[in-house]
Ligand SMILES: NC(=O)C1=CN([C@@H]2O[C@H](COP(=O)(O)OP(=O)(O)OC[C@H]3O[C@@H](n4cnc5c(N)ncnc54)[C@H](O)[C@@H]3O)[C@@H](O)[C@H]2O)[C@H](O)CC1
């Protein structure tokens with residue numbers, strides 16, 4: 001195996017200039033793919049260079065995720081479990097949990113850590129969630145509680161880890177991923193199925209194998225090989241941010257008035 005597009009190991013055994021997958025919307029609009037490092041640069045430029053708050057992007061991610069859950073279930077889920085980590089991915093899951101609860105879904109959130117361990121934007125999302133009817137389970141016993149909940153509900157939402165995965169999924173997040181894979185009726189992952197590397201598509205350990213993934217802003221290069229349907233969510237990043245990050249901006253016709261669109265791979 002040789003170095004890939006990001007310096008990580010490429011499951012395609014490719015070289016540093018290995019071709020990237022190209023995706024296409026159902027209306028035939030091509031969408032380029034980007035690595036986790038490039039997406040991180042886009043996020044950084046959005047926040048530091050143009051002052052777009054992280055919470056705004058996270059809110060858009062969570063609202064789109066709640067909306068995408070309707071597509072996976074075939075209507076508003078009656079009940080849902082949201083498995084959430086402590087980073088930006090978990091924060092998006094917490095925002096989705098609030099939107100679903102606001103619309104009448106019976107939501108249980110299972111955090112992969114103590115609630116007191118949350119900081120920054122995810123902590124703000126958890127505080128806002130407290131004002132809803134959603135139940136939050138965390139800390140010791142979270143995995144045990146998750147087993148019963150996930151088996152019962154219409155939909156399990158995987159917001160454990162996104163493009164911030166380092167090495168193989170471990171600890172409570174890995175146990176929760178296994179619960180989703182073995183026990184859920186349907187599952188929807190945020191940005192990247194937890195346990196899969198966003199850039200290479202490798203899953204070196206346990207991972208969620210969802211019915212669908214809602215990825216954010218642009219599809220990540222590793223998503224061409226992951227199981228399930230692929231959706232793309234617009235989180236409001238302006239053209240100039242992509243330019244600053246030296247990343248190709250999506251053509252305006254990719255979304256064309258929608259905030260969530262379906263994608264297929266055209267060139268793997
Ligand atoms: N513009 C955007 O695309 C936005 C994306 N958002 C979402 O944020 C994540 C990236 O957030 P970040 O905090 O950088 O990383 P993650 O949440 O993906 O992961 C960090 C989290 O995961 C834990 N972790 C890492 N590796 C492992 C492992 N091997 N086993 C177990 N746990 C692991 C780590 O401890 C941290 O707690 C992106 O994917 C989007 O979903 C923003 O919400 C909005 C803007």
Ligand SMILES: [K+]
Pocket residue numbers: 089158159160161162189190191192193194
């Ligand atoms: K995820």
